[in-house]
Amino acid sequence: MEPVEIGLWGVPLAVLGGAIRVSTPFLFVSLGECLTERSGRINLGLEGTLVFGAMTGYALAYESGSPYVGVLAAALAGACFGLLHGWICKFRGVNDIAIGIALMLLGMGLAFFFGKPYIQPVAPDLPAINFGWWSDIPQVRAALQVNVLFLLGGLLAVAMAWMFRSTRVGLTLRVVGDSTDAARAMGLDPDRVRLLATAAGGALAGIGGAYLSLYYPGSWNEGISSGQGLMAIALVIFARWNPINCFWAALLFGGAGALGPALQSVGVSEGYYLFFAAPYVLTLGLLILTSSPDRAMQGAPLELSLTK
Amino acid sequence: MSRALRTEAGAIGIETLGMTMRFGEFTALDDVSITVPAGSFHALLGENGAGKSTLVKCIMGFYRATAGELLVAGQEARMTDPRVAQALGLGMVYQHFTLVPSLTAAENLVISRADAPAVIDWRRERARLAAFMETMPFKVPLEQPVSRLAAGEKQKLEILKQLYLGNRFLILDEPTSVLTPDEADEVLGHVRGLTEAGEITVLMITHKFREVTAFADAVSILRRGRHVGGGKVGEISVEEMSRAMMGKAPEVSKRARAGTERREVMRLRGVRAQDRTGLKSIEIEDVALNSGEILGIAGISGNGQMELMEVLTGQRRTMGGEITVKGAPFGATRAEARTHRMRYLPEEPLRNACAPRMSVAENLAFRIFDEGRNGKPAFWKNDRAIARNATTLIEGFKVKTASPAARIASLSGGNVQRAVLGRELTGEVDALIVSNPCFGLDFAAVSTIRDRLMAARNAGTAILLISEDLDEIMELSDRILVMSEGQIAFETPVETADIGEIGRHMAGHGE
Numbered sequence: 001m002e003p004v005e006i007g008l009w010g011v012p013l014a015v016l017g018g019a020i021r022v023s024t025p026f027l028f029v030s031l032g033e034c035l036t037e038r039s040g041r042i043n044l045g046l047e048g049t050l051v052f053g054a055m056t057g058y059a060l061a062y063e064s065g066s067p068y069v070g071v072l073a074a075a076l077a078g079a080c081f082g083l084l085h086g087w088i089c090k091f092r093g094v095n096d097i098a099i100g101i102a103l104m105l106l107g108m109g110l111a112f113f114f115g116k117p118y119i120q121p122v123a124p125d126l127p128a129i130n131f132g133w134w135s136d137i138p139q140v141r142a143a144l145q146v147n148v149l150f151l152l153g154g155l156l157a158v159a160m161a162w163m164f165r166s167t168r169v170g171l172t173l174r175v176v177g178d179s180t181d182a183a184r185a186m187g188l189d190p191d192r193v194r195l196l197a198t199a200a201g202g203a204l205a206g207i208g209g210a211y212l213s214l215y216y217p218g219s220w221n222e223g224i225s226s227g228q229g230l231m232a233i234a235l236v237i238f239a240r241w242n243p244i245n246c247f248w249a250a251l252l253f254g255g256a257g258a259l260g261p262a263l264q265s266v267g268v269s270e271g272y273y274l275f276f277a278a279p280y281v282l283t284l285g286l287l288i289l290t291s292s293p294d295r296a297m298q299g300a301p302l303e304l305s306l307t308k
Numbered sequence: 309m310s311r312a313l314r315t316e317a318g319a320i321g322i323e324t325l326g327m328t329m330r331f332g333e334f335t336a337l338d339d340v341s342i343t344v345p346a347g348s349f350h351a352l353l354g355e356n357g358a359g360k361s362t363l364v365k366c367i368m369g370f371y372r373a374t375a376g377e378l379l380v381a382g383q384e385a386r387m388t389d390p391r392v393a394q395a396l397g398l399g400m401v402y403q404h405f406t407l408v409p410s411l412t413a414a415e416n417l418v419i420s421r422a423d424a425p426a427v428i429d430w431r432r433e434r435a436r437l438a439a440f441m442e443t444m445p446f447k448v449p450l451e452q453p454v455s456r457l458a459a460g461e462k463q464k465l466e467i468l469k470q471l472y473l474g475n476r477f478l479i480l481d482e483p484t485s486v487l488t489p490d491e492a493d494e495v496l497g498h499v500r501g502l503t504e505a506g507e508i509t510v511l512m513i514t515h516k517f518r519e520v521t522a523f524a525d526a527v528s529i530l531r532r533g534r535h536v537g538g539g540k541v542g543e544i545s546v547e548e549m550s551r552a553m554m555g556k557a558p559e560v561s562k563r564a565r566a567g568t569e570r571r572e573v574m575r576l577r578g579v580r581a582q583d584r585t586g587l588k589s590i591e592i593e594d595v596a597l598n599s600g601e602i603l604g605i606a607g608i609s610g611n612g613q614m615e616l617m618e619v620l621t622g623q624r625r626t627m628g629g630e631i632t633v634k635g636a637p638f639g640a641t642r643a644e645a646r647t648h649r650m651r652y653l654p655e656e657p658l659r660n661a662c663a664p665r666m667s668v669a670e671n672l673a674f675r676i677f678d679e680g681r682n683g684k685p686a687f688w689k690n691d692r693a694i695a696r697n698a699t700t701l702i703e704g705f706k707v708k709t710a711s712p713a714a715r716i717a718s719l720s721g722g723n724v725q726r727a728v729l730g731r732e733l734t735g736e737v738d739a740l741i742v743s744n745p746c747f748g749l750d751f752a753a754v755s756t757i758r759d760r761l762m763a764a765r766n767a768g769t770a771i772l773l774i775s776e777d778l779d780e781i782m783e784l785s786d787r788i789l790v791m792s793e794g795q796i797a798f799e800t801p802v803e804t805a806d807i808g809e810i811g812r813h814m815a816g817h818g819e
Contacts, residue, residue: 166427166428166430167426167427167428168419168424168425168426168427168428169426171411171415171418171419171424171428172419174408174410174411174415175408175411175419178408178409178410178411179406179408179409181406182406182407182408185390185402185406186419186420187390187391187394187422299410301410302409302410
């Protein structure tokens with residue numbers, strides 16, 4: 001098909017397409033972190049889990065020939081990291097933030113160590129669904145290539161919001177996140193709930209990593225993550241611990257990440273690196289704008305060490 | 309059997325036989341036998357450390373008694389676990405709420421049930437809750453997050469929760485400490501009604517004689533772990549009760565107001581600030597604090613007193629208005645507080661006015677450590693001056709500590725309070741801002757703290773006393789202001805103050 005000249009319209013279109021493409025890892029990591037934080041614990045190690053998930057996913061997809069096996073393996077690896085974090089944190093005097101940073105470095109280190117042999121080989125990609133079939137314009141088609149995992153993430157956000165409202169598991173999680181004492185008085189074991197929530201959060205971050213290596217950018221190398229795992233944690237705060245808000249916030253961050261390449265494609269090359277920094281500037285800006293010296297954070301789980 | 313073990317409507321009675329609890333060498337509970345017949349309202353009186361909480365914790369299975377038996381509805385029960393108590397229909401309402409703040413009342417009720425369904429059908433649960441509420445004497449808004457409920461509503465919800473869980477023997481631990489007199493009467497009146505109907509049996513821990521005589525059927529009194537008295541309400545006088553509780557006739561306070569000279573020390577005009585949720589604001593129109601008086605600010609917790617305290621101590625930004633001290637604008641910096649000799653005793657001083665892991669001596673030196681001779685800033689720490697200051701204050705304010713080098717966090721609440729008050733009252737003090745100085749202290753500690761405040765007032769210090777304890781306000785203040793919804797709702801001199809009227813203003817029904 002001939003490329004069609006659509007001028008400046010290409011920018012919003014590319015940003016939209018980029019938002020959908022780039023946002024998926026943000027979405028999975030932030031949903032995982034949202035789950036963990038709602039139980040009253042913060043897992044800063046998700047960046048490491050993401051990178052390790054990317055490596056595991058790529059390696060197993062290559063070895064087995066199926067990208068889905070890769071995604072599953074990444075989820076499993078992520079759950080293991082979550083379990084480790086949750087298990088260490090149950091000991092007295094252990095700080096969840098410090099453990100998170102340690103696990104972030106461990107995850108990245110292990111991923112680089114085991115991932116060396118997989119930098120060259122090519123693993124099968126995850127398939128995308130083409131929602132742009134009705135259009136003749138290739139840019140529209142390109143923008144509407146939507147990966148299955150993105151749709152899955154959207155559904156997951158809705159399901160998680162429902163879970164927090166209408167299931168015993170969800171309410172238990174909120175009780176533990178809001179008041180350890182009340183949870184104990186009810187006969188719940190806060191450490192166990194947090195362990196499982198951290199494991200589930202880790203699994204989701206692992207899936208986010210598999211998306212990176214198996215779809216976009218779609219290869220394994222040591223620079224695969226550009227801090228998505230850390231930004232997603234800021235994103236959860238911005239989304240006020242609400243899974244639906246996490247979805248929109250992930251889209252916004254994804255869009256910001258796509259701004260640089262989109263502008264470059266229409267020939268704006270000045271301040272190129274500045275536009276690439278957009279997601280980081282956005283993270284900083286949003287955290288400053290949504291904070292306040294005078295009032296407590298709304299919607300924050302009260303047992304979170306961040307808000308204490 | 310002459311005593312009721314179980315009423316027709318389902319209330320159950322309990323009995324302890326020779327209940328004893330030792331922690332190592334220390335005997336917290338010594339051979340205590342009390343009987344609470346089904347459908348009765350029983351009060352448990354005693355000072356702090358008398359063993360009241362140890363007794364109820366043994367009943368509820370949080371502790372395993374060293375010796376003694378517990379009979380529930382006539383049957384011997386082995387309380388090995390709180391869940392056993394729960395299964396037998398014993399429930400406890402704690403002094404500090406155990407509701408989850410961000411969950412709604414309905415969510416709190418449903419999730420507290422042992423058989424909460426995996427997927428909650430809210431339509432069905434709401435219908436069931438509504439049917440349950442129909443049978444209850446008081447109502448609570450079910451769809452609001454608990455954090456938005458008033459203290460009285462939370463207390464009612466705690467009691468409702470126990471009934472919803474099917475518990476028929478309730479232990480209430482100082483249930484009215486956070487309520488206004490009117491709210492307290494309402495809640496206890498309803499509880500009394502439920503016991504009269506034979507729905508529940510109640511064991512209430514309290515130290516308020518008025519509540520015992522007005523609502524309870526019988527009373528048991530503990531002192532130093534022993535059961536020292538009790539009987540039917542009406543057959544035992546308040547004097548007998550207080551003597552049994554304290555071991556001697558209560559000391560009549562020698563506190564007296566001396567005539568003092570009144571000069572304006574501090575004035576707040578149109579001071580506005582946001583509260584901690586950021587949704588509401590506090591607004592103080594015009595308040596003047598004079599030397600040689602105690603200005604009491606009454607109010608139910610959460611009506612802006614904490615924010616007012618934070619504004620005065622410089623912990624909260626103001627959005628407008630001005631604070632002046634002796635005519636000069638006051639920004640609550642350390643330098644200004646020092647020039648104007650303003651001092652503070654915030655609530656929970658261990659958290660708000662101490663460095664818990666530093667020593668008693670170091671904590672006592674917070675006002676002097678950076679001041680050298682002639683008020684010039686000091687660079688080197690003067691250990692000798694710090695030690696001297698500590699010895700004087702520890703003696704002068706009767707602070708019980710193992711040594712001045714002990715961590716201040718190892719002291720009991722009353723001793724921390726006395727230590728900080730001592731620090732704040734050293735030297736010349738023009739104004740002292742105090743918040744809930746006696747919360748959680750026993751009679752003796754309360755008495756010395758109040759004596760000190762009165763002595764400071766008589767010496768000419770201006771004292772602003774923010775307190776949730778209306779009795780304290782009535783006892784100490786020269787003038788009383790009532791704070792409600794972030795504003796001063798009412799002002800009265802103490803001579804003409806009427807407790808009922810103040811209570812109504814506290815609850816926001818002034819007009």
